[in-house]
Amino acid sequence: MGKYTNVLYEKAARMTTVVCGFLFSLFSFVYLYVFQRDVLEALHFSLAHGKTHFAPMGSAVVITLILLLLRWGVNSLLGLKGYIRSLSYLPSFLVLCALTDVGRTVYMSAYHTVWSWLLPVLILIFVVFAYWLRGLYRNQLNTEGSRLGLVNYNLLILFVQCLMTVLVGNTNRAFHHELEVERYLRDREYVEALEVGKRSLESTHTLTALRAMAMAHAKLMGEKLFEYPQYYGVDGLFFDEDSTAVLRFTNDSVYDLLGGKPYVGDKPLDYLSELCYTGRGKYIALDYYLAGLLLDKQINKFAQTIDDFYESEDSLPRYYREAMAIYRSNHSDSVFVRNDSVMQEKYIRYKTRQTEFASPLEEQNYMKREFGDTYWWYFDYQK
Known part of the structure; x- marks a missing residue:
């Protein structure tokens, strides 16, 4: 036994x-x-x-x-x-x-x-x-x-x-997302890069800048920009100057993409404007400039830039049309206004919905849930 x-x-x-x-x-x-x-x-x-x-x-x-x-x-x-x-x-x-x-x-x-x-x-x-x-x-x-x-x-x-x-x-999720987006950028898989952390409300400065590069490469800046959190305004189009906060891509990567470096003392929008209006930058610089104007909520200058660079019959991307709906509601007699009745009706429904809540906090939360992926929500609520 x-x-x-x-x-x-x-x-x-x-x-x-x-x-x-x-x-x-x-x-x-x-x-x-x-x-x-x-x-x-x-x-x-x-x-x-x-x-x-x-x-x-x-x-x-x-x-x-x-x-x-x-x-x-x-x-x-x-x-x-x-x-x-x-x-x-x-x-x-x-x-x-x-x-x-x-x-x-x-x-x-x-x-x-x-x-x-x-x-x-x-x-x-x-x-x-x-x-x-x-x-x-x-x-x-x-x-x-x-x-x-x-x-x-x-x-x-x-x-x-x-x-x-x-x-x-x-196990830092944001750090893993940054590394993964960088990998897709290096492999030129830009659409795949935009799927990384898409549903997360977290976003670092570096991740925001990496996504901007992916959208620019994929020519989707005007269609995708506000599907992601934008906590850094126009600065989020560029990387942090702190070398410990960035990874393999830096602002030099962005400058190469746009076609030229800024002059000493240039602010981001001044730099992007100069690239577009002097012809020094690549065409992709226009998307960066328009995105910067939207992020900085400069609707009037945005409308002027659209008029300068787009023909009247050109079809605008989603977020450009949403921005123009705001402009039209404030400048119905302007020469920059484009007739987009469908988008204008959506914007009217959006403004009507804003009046149906009892408190500002309730309004912001419910509007975020219903319209959080629109430029309108960013324009009205994002600080």
Whole structure:
């Protein structure tokens, strides 16, 4: 009976080893390839200085295999078994933490990480601790116990290590969105870039500028601009001057796209106006200028610019037509007014709806829900 029990326990131990190995491999691959793909690519670009190509799937597979070998080496050295066998994965999980604990300064020339010294220190501490633990519980580790306990304890230890890795790695949603949009921009997949975080009400300055670049490339600025949060006004068309707030794309990227750099002291709208009216900029600069006027709520100047650059029979994009509806309601006799009866009727319904609420707060909330993707809502409510 005792021999039969030993065989069952050994089978349970082998099964535990296989299951833990499979679960670790699955976690490592999915974590690296799905959740931290862009973070891993950013780290690769920083360390390789952009000189080598990053293969996301290949990298995830190779790293996972290396971490499995590391676990095998650690357990060969320490001989952990029984209820704490899966603790031998800890150095591998620490490597995953080091690879994905990456911040916004990753592209800076002076980038460094505490993991360069922290990782070997933590692994050394773990080895010392594991030797001490093995010596302290030598008899217990060599004693066969409950098969169910063997499986449950090892799975619990593995789960705790997975949770630790997720908590340590970068989980900032805005940062991940920025990296993903940058990737699509580099691959010239502009429509895909505009799908990233589309339903989120959060938006950083960098993400706003990246989306503007994607819309300009896709020639969708007038159709898509106010489908996304615009918290930065005309400044959101350009990147922050703080180098720690931007990633691989900077204002130089925008200037190249528009066709020229601003002169010293130029304000954004002055710079964009000069590009358009002198012909120094590319045609794409006109969309930037019109978007800047809308973001700055300069409706009169916007109408003048539309008249200067568009023929009367030209079909205007959605948000340009919405802006012209505002202009027409204030200047019905102006020569800049275009006859867009459908849009004008929608604007009248919008203005009528504004009068149906008991308080300003209720009005703003309900109007946001019904008209939050219109230029009208931005014009009336966005501070």
